[in-house]
Amino acid sequence: MKLIYQQMLAFFAVIATVLILLGISFSRSTRSMVYMNTWSTLEKYANSLVEQAVRVSAQNNRRVSFDTDSLESSELLLQNQSVHFTVYNARNAVVFPDNVYMSKINTRDWKKLQKGEIVHKVADRNVNRQNGQPQPAMTDILKPYFYTNNKGNKRLIAVIRVGAFISDINTNINQINKNLIRPLIISSLVALGFAFLLASFSNMRINRLRRATKQVAKGNYDVKLKTNHRDEIDDLTNDFNGMISSLRESREEIKHQEERRRTFMADAAHEMRTPLTTINGLLEGLAYDAIPEESKEQSIKLMRDETNRLIRLVNENLDYENIRANKIRLNKQEFDAVDAFTNLVEQLQRKAEAKNDTLELQVPKQISVYADYDRFVQIIFNITQNAIQFTENGTITINAQRGFEETIVRISDTGIGMSKEQLANIWERYYKADPSRNAKYGESGLGLAIVHQLVQQHGGTIEVTSKPDQGTTFTIIFPDKFQSKKKPGQ
Template structure:
């Protein structure tokens, strides 16, 4: 079943249920009111006749009420389609007199008399369906709603009036209410069909729009957007859809950028490996055919050694990153003074800095306690300082540090080429190079893995790293190592 018909059916079921409940309540109320009004009217007649009968009884009259008076009263009551029977205290029907009319005398059962003697009036909703043992019908042809009203004088039963009204007259307002209800039901159904179709179509239009947009996304179109102005759940879904497509597009662009960087890395790696391999192959051929003079052989061996180390370094950097990324290394964290290691680092990298006419300055306290793996801490700082040297020429690299409440903060700043916001976004990704054209310093830093390794190691330490940079003004990498028990472990 189509969704529009499901919606329409839901609306109609709700409306039908509501109409049924309201209709049932209205009919019951009308019926109850109609019968209650009739009972009260008949009991009013019976009570008035009882007052007249009481006056005649006090005057010593033999008859409860004059037959002539009752006959005239019956004629008047016929205009309202009412019937009357009167009984004396001896259970005898005194009106109408069966001898003078064609109406047979009707005796009331003893169970009824017992209730009447107790002063209880009796109401009979339908005298053709009453539960009296002896038939008690005001008419054998039509059903009547009736009441029996006892009359008393000095707490003594002196007579009973039995008055009734035709049920078809009593139920006339109920039948009218039923007809009106049926008419209202028909009109309501027609209006409901139209409204349910309009409301269902309105919702379905939004859903179809989402469906078409989803198909376009499935076909690869990530520029799809759904315009929405409302605030219902479908509009919220449209907003979520737009956010999802935007995230997918950004993810797809990131994947493409990653693939481009990977392709670039493969090209760079092939180039970097081809050069030393070509050099090694040429030297080996020269040695094989004695094409290299004896005095040149030591330099050839040194060149082979350097090129071999270069290949090993390229391979080791990739293997090292994979181990770190997959948590295959074990950290031996201890508390140590980083002041000594940072001073050693300055000495170790001074030669590389001098090649670029850079200076390394330390702005650190005399004692800087850090909780970390000593070797991995050294690796992190070497990569950060080496990265600063790689992108700084005729400038200054500053390593500053300070203690925090529950950790230590180290910042590596340079006055180099800096980075844009787009470059900062990808700076810690594998194979990324902020400036691919600057592969220098004896082959160090050309793999694009240095900062990716730094990020992985810092995460495994439970620390954090941030970067601030301005193009042509330099960059600052800030690292925080937390004390034991205050680490912030973050999942990749």
């Protein structure tokens, strides 16, 4: 059985138990109420009988007489209502009726009557004096009546016993119970049907979620369920839609990265194949003396350059993986970066001149930086070299200045710039903003990814602003020692 139906049955069992307990309680209170009403009615009959039939002599208040004719008339009237009565005198003797044997009132009840208490009795049986057969069970009240003289003294003069058949009372109680049971049964059936409809509706919504889950398990991430934001199932549906959206984005990202990886592998294979082919051809030429003596030195230099190119390609991949795995250890210290900037410009000057570019250095006489010296140089070198590669007949400017507890370095160029789409992807591994131009320089697409990771390792930030054909500006912020410690997770 499904959980939702189990909960429905449990809920119905609780409701049914409550209804049964309420029914039992109501039945008992109804029975008590019917008996109380019956006794109240019988007490009124007793009062009426005393007023009609009991006479106290005015000359001698100890002489009490009973009007038999009046009692007989009352008996005929009350028999039609299934009510019977008996009159006792002050000596516990039956005065009326005289044709039926009735036992005396027992001593315990008589004492109560003498104290003025009304006695209620249930299921007492009378015996007919003529045939000795017991009469049906009755419920009776015994009510005492007193005469009060001028001195305020009270004296018991009579006891009236009035009773009604219990069978008649039980008939009324059973009729009330029947009237109670019918609506209880009907309301229980209605509650069961309503609970079943609610359970079926909830189960239908859960099954919709299950079917959608199976679709996702088969690889369909385009599933989207409608929700009305009404209850917990709708909340679960919202969470499911959010999960599907995340899975869809992850799938797209995986595809995106896989395409990058394939592109990188193809580029890497091409980059490696070209220098390896060159080296292999030169080695064969040297082995078979196919290269003139005057060209051997140039051939060796060419092989050295191609070997360095391969080493750089491999090192960049290893470097990136080590940085991502947090396996590198930064030896951060405070130093003057002016010499580093000057040396960097001297190293890249020849490459800039080859592109008809001008390198400008705008730094104060002294600029303090808190960083790992080698990694700092690597960051600035990669960005500046990248600017030279994408700038022809332009200017690359390196600017450094102090901020509030930080050092700010800006590297600007007047090159080809980048679009918004390119800016959104430049920090990703294997990404090349301009593959056709990169192919010319043999770039792997890892330089800026390495820069981004290294800046984060320093607890700093790096931002890029660029527009197509208007150049690009990289802004790198290196926090001071105190501020750097506050950003260990960056």
